[in-house]
Amino acid sequence: MTRLPSLSPDKPAPRRAHAFTFQRGDVLAGITVFLIALPLCLGIATASGVEPFAGILSGIIAGLVVALLSGSRLSVSGPAAGLVVIVAQALATLGSFSAFLCALLIAGAIQIGLGAIRAGKLASYVPTPVIHGMLASIGILLIVSQLPLTLGLSNGAPSWVVMGLALASFAILLVWDTRALRRFAWVRAVPAPLAVVAMGIGATALLGAFAPDGSLPQAQRVDLPAIGSFGMLSAVLDAPDLTQIFNPAVWRVAVVLAIVASLETLLSIEALEKIDPAHQKVPPDRELKAQGVGNMLAALVGALPITAVVVRSAANVQAGGRSRLSCVVHALALVVSVVVFTQIINMIPLACLAAILVHTGYKLAKPQLFISMGRAGCSQWLPFIATVAGVLATDLLIGILIGFGVSVVLVVKRNIGRVLTLTRDGDHYLLTVRKSATFFCMPRLKDYLGQIPTGATLIFDATHADHIDHDVREVVASYTAAATANGIRVDFKHWPAH
Incomplete structure (x- = not known):
C-alpha cells in the first residue's frame, strides 16, 4: 500500500520561500521608489528655497516613521511638488525657515486633531472642480517659479550651458514614456527623472574634464553638506522658532499647510486604492494622524512638509511592492545616498531638477x-476657473474658498430652480412647491407672485414639499390677505398648517 507523504514537514519550506520572494519584491520596489524620490526630494527642496538636505530628510522621515504609522501598506509619502508654492510663499512672508518650521509643527498638530475628530471623510465634500483648480494653479505657479532656473537666469544673464541642459532634460522627459522607447527593457527599468539626473551628472563631469571654462559653478548645482558623523549631522539640522507660535501669520501658513497636505494625502490614498491589486481600504483618519506625526517630526529637525504622493505610491505598486518594507528600504537608500554618494549628488545641475x-x-x-x-458645463467650469483665478490672484487658501463658494452658489441656484415652478392654464395659475422652500426661494417666489394678473385664480400646491420656511409662509400669507382686494382668488392644495 502506497503511503501519502506527510505535508506537515514540508510546510515551513514553502513559507520561507514565499517570505524570501515577498521581501525581495519589496526591496526591489523600495530601490525603484528611491530612484524616483531622490531627484524629486532635491528638486522640491531647491524650488522651495531651502537646502536640498531638507528634502532628503523629509523622504527619510516619511519612509521610517509615516509608513510605519500609516494604515496603508503601499502608500509612499515625502515632500510633494504641490506644496512647493506654499513653502516658497511662506518663507517670503515669515522671513525665516525657523519660523516656517513653527508653522509646520502647528500644521502637523492640526492634522493629528483632524484625524482624532474623524475628519478624514470631509475631503469627499470638496467639489472635484475645486480640487482640479487647486492642482492646476499649483502647476502654473510651479512652472512660473522654475522657468528662470531652466534659462540660467539665476544670476541675471542667461547661460547657454544651463539652457542646453534644461532643453536636454525636457527632451528626455517628453520622449521617455513614448511607445517607441518603452520597447527597451532598460528604459522601462529607469525612471525618467533619474535619466535626467544621470544625464546632468554626465554633462557636469564632461564639462569639468574637457571644457573647464564652461563648467557649471557650484551655485548652479546641488550643494549637499558632507555628513560623516553625528556632529556634522547635528550641524545641518534646523529647529522651529517657538517664539513665533503666537504670530497670526504663522498660524495662517499652518492652516494652509494642514488643509492642502491633508487634501493631497486623502486624494492620493483614494487613487492608490484603485491601483492596489488587493484594493485595500486605507483608514483616512489614521492616515491623517500618521502624516501629522511625520510633519511634527519634520518640523523639529528642519525638513520639508510631508504628504502622501501618488507618483511614488503608483511606482511602488508597479514595481511589485507588497508591504511597508518597500517604503523603509526607500528611506534607508536615501540615508546611504547622502552619506556615501554626496560628491556624485553634488554634480547634479539645478537646471535638470x-x-x-x-x-x-x-x-x-x-x-x-x-x-x-469647459466641455463639462458651467457647473464644472465656473468653480474650476474661479479656484485657479483665486489662487493666482491671492493664495491657495483663499482660492480654494472662492472655488468652494462658487460651487455652493451654483448648487443653491440649481436647487432653488427646482423648488418653485409656475404653470398657467387660461386664467388659472398653479404654483408648485417641491423639496424644501427656504429663504433662498424668496426672490423667485415674489417674482412669480408679481406675474399673477387681476381676476386670475392662483393655486398653491405643496403636495411634494418636504419643508416650508416661516419666511415663505409669511410672504404667502401677506399675499393671500391682499389678493381679494386685487381681484385674485387664492386656493391651497396640501398646504401644511402653521
Whole structure:
C-alpha cells in the first residue's frame, strides 16, 4: 500500500520561500521608489528655497516613521511638488525657515486633531472642480517659479550651458514614456527623472574634464553638506522658532499647510486604492494622524512638509511592492545616498531638477484639463476657473474658498430652480412647491407672485414639499390677505398648517 507523504514537514519550506520572494519584491520596489524620490526630494527642496538636505530628510522621515504609522501598506509619502508654492510663499512672508518650521509643527498638530475628530471623510465634500483648480494653479505657479532656473537666469544673464541642459532634460522627459522607447527593457527599468539626473551628472563631469571654462559653478548645482558623523549631522539640522507660535501669520501658513497636505494625502490614498491589486481600504483618519506625526517630526529637525504622493505610491505598486518594507528600504537608500554618494549628488545641475518640476507643473495644468472642464458645463467650469483665478490672484487658501463658494452658489441656484415652478392654464395659475422652500426661494417666489394678473385664480400646491420656511409662509400669507382686494382668488392644495 502506497503511503501519502506527510505535508506537515514540508510546510515551513514553502513559507520561507514565499517570505524570501515577498521581501525581495519589496526591496526591489523600495530601490525603484528611491530612484524616483531622490531627484524629486532635491528638486522640491531647491524650488522651495531651502537646502536640498531638507528634502532628503523629509523622504527619510516619511519612509521610517509615516509608513510605519500609516494604515496603508503601499502608500509612499515625502515632500510633494504641490506644496512647493506654499513653502516658497511662506518663507517670503515669515522671513525665516525657523519660523516656517513653527508653522509646520502647528500644521502637523492640526492634522493629528483632524484625524482624532474623524475628519478624514470631509475631503469627499470638496467639489472635484475645486480640487482640479487647486492642482492646476499649483502647476502654473510651479512652472512660473522654475522657468528662470531652466534659462540660467539665476544670476541675471542667461547661460547657454544651463539652457542646453534644461532643453536636454525636457527632451528626455517628453520622449521617455513614448511607445517607441518603452520597447527597451532598460528604459522601462529607469525612471525618467533619474535619466535626467544621470544625464546632468554626465554633462557636469564632461564639462569639468574637457571644457573647464564652461563648467557649471557650484551655485548652479546641488550643494549637499558632507555628513560623516553625528556632529556634522547635528550641524545641518534646523529647529522651529517657538517664539513665533503666537504670530497670526504663522498660524495662517499652518492652516494652509494642514488643509492642502491633508487634501493631497486623502486624494492620493483614494487613487492608490484603485491601483492596489488587493484594493485595500486605507483608514483616512489614521492616515491623517500618521502624516501629522511625520510633519511634527519634520518640523523639529528642519525638513520639508510631508504628504502622501501618488507618483511614488503608483511606482511602488508597479514595481511589485507588497508591504511597508518597500517604503523603509526607500528611506534607508536615501540615508546611504547622502552619506556615501554626496560628491556624485553634488554634480547634479539645478537646471535638470528645475526641468523635472516644470514638467510636473505641466502635467498638473495640462491644456487638456482646461478643455475638458469647459466641455463639462458651467457647473464644472465656473468653480474650476474661479479656484485657479483665486489662487493666482491671492493664495491657495483663499482660492480654494472662492472655488468652494462658487460651487455652493451654483448648487443653491440649481436647487432653488427646482423648488418653485409656475404653470398657467387660461386664467388659472398653479404654483408648485417641491423639496424644501427656504429663504433662498424668496426672490423667485415674489417674482412669480408679481406675474399673477387681476381676476386670475392662483393655486398653491405643496403636495411634494418636504419643508416650508416661516419666511415663505409669511410672504404667502401677506399675499393671500391682499389678493381679494386685487381681484385674485387664492386656493391651497396640501398646504401644511402653521
